[in-house]
Amino acid sequence: MPIWVYIVASIIKSALVLFVLLTAVAYTVWLERKVVGHMQNRWGPTRVGPFGLLQPAADGIKFLFKEDLTPPHVYKPLYIAAPLIAVVFALTSIAVIPFGNSITLFGYAFPLQITDVNIGLLIILGVTSVGVYGVALAGWSSNNKYSLLGGLRASAQMVSYEIALGLSLVGVLILSGSFSLREIVNAQAGHFWGFIPRWNIFVQPVAFFCYLMAAYAETNRIPFDLPEAETELVAGYHTEYSAMKFAMFFMAEYANMITVACLATLIFLGGWHGPIFGPPILQALLPVFWFCVKIFAFLFLYIWVRGTLPRFRYDQLMAFGWKFLLPLAIANLIATAIAVVW
């Protein structure tokens, strides 16, 4: 493939993926408000557009035109940088996520992925672990006790649960023998006994449980949303933020949710594998469709949990992470290693 085709294809792919991701972020917010509304016996957004479908656009316009307040007591450079750090690192990790096999256009094969690297999983872990600075610095630079407590809680929580998250993935890595997300997905093709798909969730259910719990804590979602517990901390680390800066934290949170859902789909739910049938055009589009369905199911689970469970106490959260989840992940890892060597 000549270099200019590669560059043009990369730019088009990046723009397309970014557009889809930002739209997905906006409509995940809509979905959450709608689903949680129905769970609580209300309607959710209904006024703006049919079924409230234009609500994300209205929210976006509102955020853009709101007055951008900067309180006088903040440490300005970091106060401005923090939401940027949060949103940049939240959007970066999508670059290594594969959405399907390659498609052939004009005689060239284009993989459905912005960039295919052999350490894709490590890059996602690295980018998400650096993303914690956005939250931590927002809490500190706001110069407000509630923000600081929220920022401290967030960084302690994310560092603690990252270990369980990483260890839960190692079992899968031992089975597939690669850090490349594409190869991990390809290792899950086929079926057990002809009907159960060969997905890692059936081979590594304990690892999936650990990943799920750690993922809720990593993205600061209920039941682990202590960093922004309204009843104790006003709004946590983004108490002092308004307008688009606040929206950036919001976008970062939902983009992180989508990344975590993508990773769960790729590693435990077989990625884009699913029943393929019909004419060639349908066969080309079905893998991407299955991928999106799985992500949607995972996001729906997120929202369902939010509508169901209350919030933990902070010491419960830490005890759960260090005394239960971490030993469980290590035990699963040792059991997997022994089984593989056997």
Next chain:
Amino acid sequence: MLSVHLILFLVFGAVAVAGAVNLLVQTHPINSALSLIAVMAALAGEYLLLGAEFVAAVQVIVYAGAIMVLFVFVIMLLNAGVEEHTKGSRVAILLGVPGMLAGTLLVAWVDLKYSGTQPVPVGALPGAPRTIGLLLFHEFLLPFEITSILILIAIMGAVVLASKPTAAGGPAKKVHD
């Protein structure tokens, strides 16, 4: 003709050096900590250029993502203020900066002149995760295990130092469940 690799090497190197200088110049600890993160990230870029992608990823995950988070965490928790200057600090700057520059240049010159360093072509070093794993768990198993025991000792020491001694001299009891 500059190759892309050389340009990237120079860019990452410049970022690393600028971050390190900024680390020393800044008076507020949190700015220094953030400069150190920039240095770590630039070093990860240099590792990537050498073809050591695993080391680069681990550099970001462990140093920038875990250790420096704890640094920043402690600075935030203690609310450490701006560095104080004493009378001696002006003298220290006047003598220390030229002295350190001269010392570094001398060491670098001696090293380049007598150690016979050869430039390494890109990708010549074993950097793939599989190679590093095999090296760690076959050839360098004993040093690896000794390091892990050292870290275990450090962890135990930290736990002992951090636990508040009770009146009887034993470890602190649990406050609540």
